Amino acid sequence: MTATNLVNRVVSALLALALLLGSLVVVVEIVAAALGRAAALIPYPEWTSWLRTHSWNDWIVTAVLGALVVFGLLLLLLAFRRGKPASLALRSGSDGVDVTASRRSVEKSLAAAAARTTGIAGASASVSRRAARVDARTVARSEPGIREEVESAVRGHLDSLGLERRMRTRVDVTTKDTR
Amino acid sequence: MSSRANVINRVVLVVLGLLLLAAGGLGLALSVGAFGAWRATYPVLPREVSTFPDGRPWFWWAVAGVLLLIAILALLWLLTQFKTDRTTRLDRTTNARDGSTTLHASALTTAVEDEALGITGVTSVSANVHEHRGQHVFLRVELADSADIGEVRTRLENEVVAHLREGVGDPRFPVTIELLPGASRTPRRSVT
Numbered sequence: 001m002t003a004t005n006l007v008n009r010v011v012s013a014l015l016a017l018a019l020l021l022g023s024l025v026v027v028v029e030i031v032a033a034a035l036g037r038a039a040a041l042i043p044y045p046e047w048t049s050w051l052r053t054h055s056w057n058d059w060i061v062t063a064v065l066g067a068l069v070v071f072g073l074l075l076l077l078l079a080f081r082r083g084k085p086a087s088l089a090l091r092s093g094s095d096g097v098d099v100t101a102s103r104r105s106v107e108k109s110l111a112a113a114a115a116r117t118t119g120i121a122g123a124s125a126s127v128s129r130r131a132a133r134v135d136a137r138t139v140a141r142s143e144p145g146i147r148e149e150v151e152s153a154v155r156g157h158l159d160s161l162g163l164e165r166r167m168r169t170r171v172d173v174t175t176k177d178t179r
Numbered sequence: 180m181s182s183r184a185n186v187i188n189r190v191v192l193v194v195l196g197l198l199l200l201a202a203g204g205l206g207l208a209l210s211v212g213a214f215g216a217w218r219a220t221y222p223v224l225p226r227e228v229s230t231f232p233d234g235r236p237w238f239w240w241a242v243a244g245v246l247l248l249i250a251i252l253a254l255l256w257l258l259t260q261f262k263t264d265r266t267t268r269l270d271r272t273t274n275a276r277d278g279s280t281t282l283h284a285s286a287l288t289t290a291v292e293d294e295a296l297g298i299t300g301v302t303s304v305s306a307n308v309h310e311h312r313g314q315h316v317f318l319r320v321e322l323a324d325s326a327d328i329g330e331v332r333t334r335l336e337n338e339v340v341a342h343l344r345e346g347v348g349d350p351r352f353p354v355t356i357e358l359l360p361g362a363s364r365t366p367r368r369s370v371t
Contacts, residue, residue, distance in 0.1 A: 005185045012188040013260045015195065019253035023246040030243045051224035056210040061223055065210060068203030075196030079189045087357055094336045098355045105321075109361025112324055160328050161360065 004083030300326025
């Protein structure tokens with residue numbers, strides 16, 4: 001599951017719980033009022049009189065309405081945000097077989113492929129839908145052409161995966177401070 | 180986790196987001212005088228609105244009915260969060276009138292895991308039967324750093340998937356394979 005879906009799931013569970021409890025509490029108040037009982041959980045007489053005494057242009061009303069707009073926009077943002085994919089589609093060789101590669105594993109394996117290049121002390125990688133970015137670190141002053149070597153290793157590893165969509169690569173090589 | 184739940188969440192979030200945006204936006208327009216300056220000075224709850232239910236006993240029962248409907252929908256939405264696509268049985272019924280045939284998914288998935296673990300470079304395998312737009316087997320395969328991905332894929336598709344399809348008696352049975360390259364440095368034989 002992607003981080004986006006996880007966030008959506010947590011927000012959805014909280015909203016669903018709030019809607020469920022909120023609706024039930026109001027139903028309880030309606031039944032209690034019908035039986036002639038006083039407000040038990042919601043002080044609705046006070047709320048009603050507050051709404052009667054405040055006009056639309058009161059700052060507090062405007063602030064609440066503004067908050068509603070912001071909250072609505074946040075929900076829309078969550079709903080439409082795609083985020084990074086959990087897996088990347090690979091070319092399928094057989095009918096009815098979908099093959100994918102986990103994005104996190106691809107990142108790990110790209111970093112390992114870059115780190116195997118001579119002169120590279122360590123590397124990290126991040127992969128999005130269309131691009132792979134590798135940050136490699138050299139121990140000493142980098143040899144000329146080391147960036148091309150790392151890029152070639154990364155490119156070769158991506159080719160060996162057989163991704164359905166060709167990916168742009170970007171390699172940055174920095175010298176590790178050994179002081 | 181269910182991928183259907185992800186779709187439902189997005190749809191409900193869009194509906195709620197649009198409702199809040201519309202309510203808040205209209206209210207803000209009213210408060211800044213977009214519908215006339217005199218309306219902006221009106222109380223949020225005018226007397227004619229607050230006294231509307233007086234003498235109409237059905238009103239609050241209608242509100243309670245709508246709220247109960249919202250509560251039921253919210254409960255269904257909440258339960259959706261805990262559903263998974265996984266299933267423990269494979270339905271292999273060809274003709275429902277002649278009876279039904281089901282296969283225990285664990286028998287199939289254990290055989291698939293064992294066979295996939297025999298491939299060089301594969302360090303860990305988990306197989307599950309998922310129920311999403313029809314049944315399919317989901318195979319999660321961890322690979323060693325040194326694994327030849329092309330070779331592993333060929334053997335998975337030509338041997339493991341072929342045997343699995345033979346087992347369920349369907350040459351087109353859908354299979355999803357998720358590869359985890361570089362999951363471990365040294366091959367180890369374990370099933371998750």
